[in-house]
Amino acid sequence: MSIPIEELGRLIAVKRDGRGVRAAAMDVGISPATLSRVENGNMPDLVTFAKICKWLDLDPREFLGLEARNGDQEPPQAVAHFRKKKTVSQDTAAALGELILASQRALQARAKLMNR
Incomplete structure (x- = not known):
């Protein structure tokens, strides 16, 4: 299953569930300003993207349309x-x-x- 990258901001908002940006950003390990920018639709850098995916408990490959490599798959x-x-x-x-x-x-x- 692939998740459109545009959904990242919405998923952050759902995970925050009313918690403040500062508290959520501390959990993610990024600045509140960065979390706010990503939540508002800006694309994060690779390190930030990885941290957010970990916090969301999502595999980054789901956003990239990739699946785990198995045997003879392309x-x-x-x-x-x-x-x-x-x-x-x-x-x-x-x-x-x-x-x-x-x-x-x-x-x-x-x-x-x-x-x-």
């Missing part, structure tokens, strides 16, 4: 996320995402050839 696919800053146009972000995914496909194809 390796997980990369997912490109860009922060909401206006410094990158939507076309540029889409092109960068495609470049990242194409690079991953090329590396996977190369690994298959080398394993033969």
